[in-house]
Amino acid sequence: MSERHSRRARTPFLPAAILKMYFEKTNMMTPFNVLSRRPSGKRFRLFFAALFAGALATHAAIPSVEKLLPDDTLIMVTAPDFGKLHEIYKTSPQTQLWNDPAMKPFKDKFLSKLKEEFVQPLERELGVRLDDYLNLPQGQLTFAVTQNGWLAGNEQPPGLLLLLDARDKSDQLKTNLATLRKNWVAANKRIQMQKIRDIEFSILPLSGDDVPKTLKKFFPQPDESNDQADEGETKKAAAKNVLVFGQFESLLIVGNSTKAVEKIAIRLTGGATPVLGDLAAYEANRLALFRDAPLYGWVNAKAFVDLLIQSQKQSGNDQAEGADPFPVFSPARIVTAVGLGGVKTVAFNFQNSNEGSSCQFFVGVPEASRQGLFKILGTEAKESGPPAFVPADVMKFQRWRIDGQKAWATLEKVAGDISPQALNSLNFLLDTANTNAMEQNPGFDVRKNLIGNLGDDMISYEKAPRGDTLAELSSPPSLFLLGSPHPEQLAAALKSILVFLGQQAGTPSERDFLGRKIYSVPFPPMMGGKTLNYTASGGYVALTTDTSMLEEFLRSTDSQQKKLRETPGLTEAAQRVGGSSGTLFGYENQAETTRAALEILRKTFGTVTNTNLAPGVPAFVVPSAASAFKEWVDFSLLPPFDKIAKYFSFTVYSGSANVDGLTFRAFAPAPPQLRK
Secondary structure, three states: OHHHHHHHHHHHHHHHHHHHHHHHHOOOOOHHHHHHOOOOHHHHHHHHHHHHHHHHHHOOOOOOHHHHOEOOEEEEEEEOOHHHHHHHHHOOHHHHHHOOHHHHHHHHHHHHHHHHHHHHHHHHHHOOOOHHHHOOOOOOEEEEEEOOOOOOOOOOOOEEEEEEEOHHHHHHHHHHHHHHHHHHHHOOOOOEEEEEOOEEEEEEEOOHHHOOHHHHHHOOOOOOHHHHHHHHHHHHHHOOOEEEEEEEOOEEEEEOOHHHHHHHHHHHOOOOOOEHHHOHHHHHHHHHHHOOOOEEEEEOHHHHHHHHHHHHHHHOOOOOOOOOOOOOOOHHHHHHHHOHHHOOEEEEEEEEEOOEEEEEEEEEOOHHHOOOHHHHHOOOOEEOOOOOOOEOOEEEEEEEOOOHHHHHHHHHHHHHHHOHHHHHHHHHHHHHHHHHHHOOOOOOOHHHHHHHHOOOOEEEEEEOOOOOOHHHHHOOOEEEEEEOOOHHHHHHHHHHHHHHHOOOOOOOEEEEEOOEEEEEEEOOHHHOOOEEEEEEEOOEEEEEOOHHHHHHHHHOOOOOOOEHHHOOOHHHHHHOOOOOEEOEEEEEEHHHHHHHHHHHHHHHHHHOOOOOOOOOOOHHHOOOOHHHHHHHOOHHHOOOHHHOHHHOOEEEEEEEEOOOOEEEEEEEEOOHHHOO
């Protein structure tokens, strides 16, 4: 294996040897002598072939990620050709939306604030121009986390790596790195130069004081003031943080330790060392998912789980059963119980075409080692597309084909594997519900009447909000259907349980509608204060807090309304995610969900606080102060949705299982008005 890798590493330089050999055979010192001596046609063709090969050798391609990263890689995300990915980004519906004239007021204010309050101050502190760095990625761009001697709980951090191939901008990369070194020295910062495998690296010690003030402002650092009790130890720990960077030809190599970058340097300089591509688990994922993908990622899940379990055993955190009536659950036990111990790898890819964009997510959990939650998800394939009663105007649709009885049995086993106390608590809740239900129905048995009537079908769908108030936008009408072999018995069992839950709010009621009995159970304010309505029909128990949704469902057999399954393009899109015969299928009308989301943002924009900036907007992606956020992003400047509706279509997604693992796929067709 070592010899094979060594030959691979030297291959790019082989054409140069061929060219040299040709000159020696023909007694020529330079290419100009070839032309002056008017070589024969055969020699002429051979010369230019060798000349072309030599030119390629001069600009040899940087090895691919699986030939560069070490075999102890834990996480890897890469764009093998960043230029290609950037072209996809420039033509995507999202970028076209951002550049639409209707977005100009919103866009201009955001970019102006971004430049004024973030980019320019950061450039002044670093002494650089960010534009000089943004155009550097031309080839491979990879981020990776390696084990690098790390074990969960010890002081050795995992290795962090960034690999950036600048290709024809290698001279600019070299200039930028020299500027960084110069500015660092000018700021009286220590810098050490060290050659690793004949590649010169710069080593910069880092501490909290070295983080630019601009970054601290928007991304607050952990408070170091609590370490004053042992100041010497704190400084010693901080000194371990370093930034290591260097350049090999057109490749920028950045890491958090010399040990992490050394393995990359060995591969680049022709040395032999085990690499990511040597792992059979990675190679299987690469062949199935990564070829021709402009963006993909991989996780060595088994290595992570093994490290966690090993660290728990070393720390002695695995508690003996029954040792404590209120035990602290062991993370290692939880990992094993839920089934993570059977997961080998996790991988994803992104693909794009004129028809749309897709993403595939794969969990490598072989059928033989599947347990816990993964056993629930890895059920046999069944029809999971929209039934005929689902109307075309739904905003969201989702259907899971999970066997309810088997799922409950698995959940009980998971609870027992985590802790006997956890299983006892679950049984206590069931017994309490059963006892209270028997007061109304003496023959009631929660396991027989409720769990024993669960089927293998769960459907939910949601319609657009009925109005434009914040309450209506936040709670659109929805319906949940629970499949059952005996839906009337399941509905009666639910009545016995739900009457107990809602007995403090009001009296449950029943009414007839189209020959079906509708049950209504009001809940107290602490449980939302709404009334749950449900009925049994067509092999399902339908539940909702919106009575009109329930009545529409009961009328669906006689209705002539359009059906979701008849939506133009839906069948073709479903084929892009493996069809609608699996364990999961879903649909989302992005136009309607985006319309509602924008309305919510407009209505809540003036009331955001530090802890609730806006619905669906994570606090870590915006300035920490609400006032700064409001200055940057002014949702009132967004255009009416109808002006930008052409950039939105719908998405479909699916889930399926085979002997190798679980696969989740999503596909977003290109909006009709944007298709070439």
